[in-house]
Amino acid sequence: MVNPDPQPGWEVVSSEPVYQSPYLEVRSEAVRVPGDGRVRKWITVRRKQAVVVAPMTASGNFVLIRQARIPVRQLSWEFPAGQFDGEAEPTLESLQETAVRELAEETGYTLAGDGALLPLGHFYSSHGFTDEKQHLFVARPVRLSRAGRRPDETEFIAETREFSLGELRQMIAENIIQDANTLAVFARLTAKGLIG
Amino acid sequence: MVNPDPQPGWEVVSSEPVYQSPYLEVRSEAVRVPGDGRVRKWITVRRKQAVVVAPMTASGNFVLIRQARIPVRQLSWEFPAGQFDGEAEPTLESLQETAVRELAEETGYTLAGDGALLPLGHFYSSHGFTDEKQHLFVARPVRLSRAGRRPDETEFIAETREFSLGELRQMIAENIIQDANTLAVFARLTAKGLIG
Numbered sequence: 001m002v003n004p005d006p007q008p009g010w011e012v013v014s015s016e017p018v019y020q021s022p023y024l025e026v027r028s029e030a031v032r033v034p035g036d037g038r039v040r041k042w043i044t045v046r047r048k049q050a051v052v053v054a055p056m057t058a059s060g061n062f063v064l065i066r067q068a069r070i071p072v073r074q075l076s077w078e079f080p081a082g083q084f085d086g087e088a089e090p091t092l093e094s095l096q097e098t099a100v101r102e103l104a105e106e107t108g109y110t111l112a113g114d115g116a117l118l119p120l121g122h123f124y125s126s127h128g129f130t131d132e133k134q135h136l137f138v139a140r141p142v143r144l145s146r147a148g149r150r151p152d153e154t155e156f157i158a159e160t161r162e163f164s165l166g167e168l169r170q171m172i173a174e175n176i177i178q179d180a181n182t183l184a185v186f187a188r189l190t191a192k193g194l195i196g
Numbered sequence: 197m198v199n200p201d202p203q204p205g206w207e208v209v210s211s212e213p214v215y216q217s218p219y220l221e222v223r224s225e226a227v228r229v230p231g232d233g234r235v236r237k238w239i240t241v242r243r244k245q246a247v248v249v250a251p252m253t254a255s256g257n258f259v260l261i262r263q264a265r266i267p268v269r270q271l272s273w274e275f276p277a278g279q280f281d282g283e284a285e286p287t288l289e290s291l292q293e294t295a296v297r298e299l300a301e302e303t304g305y306t307l308a309g310d311g312a313l314l315p316l317g318h319f320y321s322s323h324g325f326t327d328e329k330q331h332l333f334v335a336r337p338v339r340l341s342r343a344g345r346r347p348d349e350t351e352f353i354a355e356t357r358e359f360s361l362g363e364l365r366q367m368i369a370e371n372i373i374q375d376a377n378t379l380a381v382f383a384r385l386t387a388k389g390l391i392g
Contacts, residue, residue: 007269007270010252010269012269019214019222021214021239023227023239023325024222024239024325026215026217026220026252031268031269033264033266033271033352035354038264040266040350040352042266043217043219043220044266045220045241045267047322047325059328065337068229068236069320069324070227070229070236070238070240070324070330071238071240071241071325071326071327072206072320072323072327073206073227074322075202075229075230075321076323081324101207103268115205121332121370121371122371122374123374123377124265124268124272124324124374124375126243126321126326126328126374127265127267127268127270127374128265128269128277129219129220129243130267130322130326131267131268133268148207154236156229156232158231169262172383172384172387173384173387173389174317175253175317176325178317178323179229179317179320180320180380181275182320183319183380183383183384184379184380184383184392185380186383186386186387187368187379187380187383189367189387190382190386191365191366191368191369191382192256192369194368
């Protein structure tokens, strides 16, 4: 798991693993916040960093997948995403490689010849209890590849479909899009003025 | 912890706790997805449900707090949020009570006499590994109360400030806002046409 570097002034008094699996690590920590005297005890879940990709076609459609999400017993319409497997802190290049791989595996789409991956920053999914950090990209334009989808066999993707910007917006407004990844990408695209 | 009701067609073959604390519970699960024959083994983190509130003043400003987030060693500008403590599935009324309480405790603001809490749906912070579900509200208009802030003593809130919509948008575009809660609320407000 990637260990977040403490920012200046943070003091990690102790950090001990209390549960470990290949997917997450639970630690019992004692930390001092900058500008605060007391030591705070916390239960923290470490997770690998991840990437989220918003695939846009040349005609301005967004490609979404309908994926089984075991912890919430739901099939969820969302942008493709996947974990970064390296041990070291990822570089922009290694994150982009992960994004291109997840895009192909989960959607069967690929960057067109003139396509590019534009970084949209990152976000923390739930920084009250986990260090999980997602790096966001928009991939445009993308096109359907001949190879087709080849999802990881632990994943279950029921469907892949293109949606117009109006349809995506409506799915967000109507609580059909329910995952932090897709909502975060939409927020960044909107705030940056990259979608209308 | 609230147990998500399986949607029709989901079969929970087994679900055993492997680590428990007052803040989270890790379970080892075996689940069958609708329309899929195989049993999938998964490590799932159960968390309480939570609320997020976007406080808007009569003049259209947003109230944000700068809160210490231990797992990522950061002070983070974000909308106030808090967990729902009931045992049963929350009702809209009980979520609104939690939202009003967290708003007062964390910001020192309160709903004005003509104010209302408008529900914006919910989202899952990271449904690949946790069932954590956040219910979103916009509170408007809010006004500074005489009582002032009284944060929970486990929390560290360094600052409370009003930001214009333009400032909020810029903070999102420039990767200063980094939490799923605030990005999700902004996405819903935008998609619903509630902010310009």
